[in-house]
Amino acid sequence: MKPGFISFVLDTAFRVLVPFTLVYGVYVLIFGEYGPGGGFQAGTALSVGVILSKLIQGKEKAQFNIRGSMALILAGIGTFIYAAVGFTTMIFGGKFLEYEFLPIPVHELTELHVWGILGIEIGVTICVMTTFIAIFSALTGEEGPFKDA
């Protein structure tokens, strides 16, 4: 892979834009219950931050770097978080993803919906973000089946 584009304009734009993009991704994840947004959009926004970091600053000097092999492992962990929330409610006597049975001490029963949906959205976010990064690293030939191409 080439060592990234060395350019004053790109570097400055990166320093202004990418931290904002990452914070906005987390905001979309948290606010997704009340407005437009959710796990998929938040994961894509976060992955755009990491992919731009890899494109502009190069593979070695990237500030927000997640390697391709690590990205595949994190995608599995995200799927596990989603499944763990679902099976926790099954263990405590409910159906799959029935949030009223989550073992969290709350004052009202509707708070459990918020916590359960936040849990599965965090899982979806991690899975989508790292899957996009894994596809990108396979396309650039960093890892994966096109490594020698």
Add this chain to the structure above:
Amino acid sequence: MHVFIIETILLLLLIATGIFALTSKDLLASIILFGGFSYFAVLTYLIVGAADVAFTEAVVGVVSTIYLVTALNKLKRRCR
């Protein structure tokens, strides 16, 4: 009525960018026109009231443009 006029303009721009993206000789220009097609799709979704779909289309349009440019970087030729 005003909404209908704006919808018509957006649909015409959508069709125009789609046709130019398909018929362009330069592959990089084709990719950038596909990004424009995605942008007008976002505006069309917004004006018919599907904010969530519009948001998804916006972020996926950015990522798919990055993917296509990265795949073009692997190709030997830049023209059709």
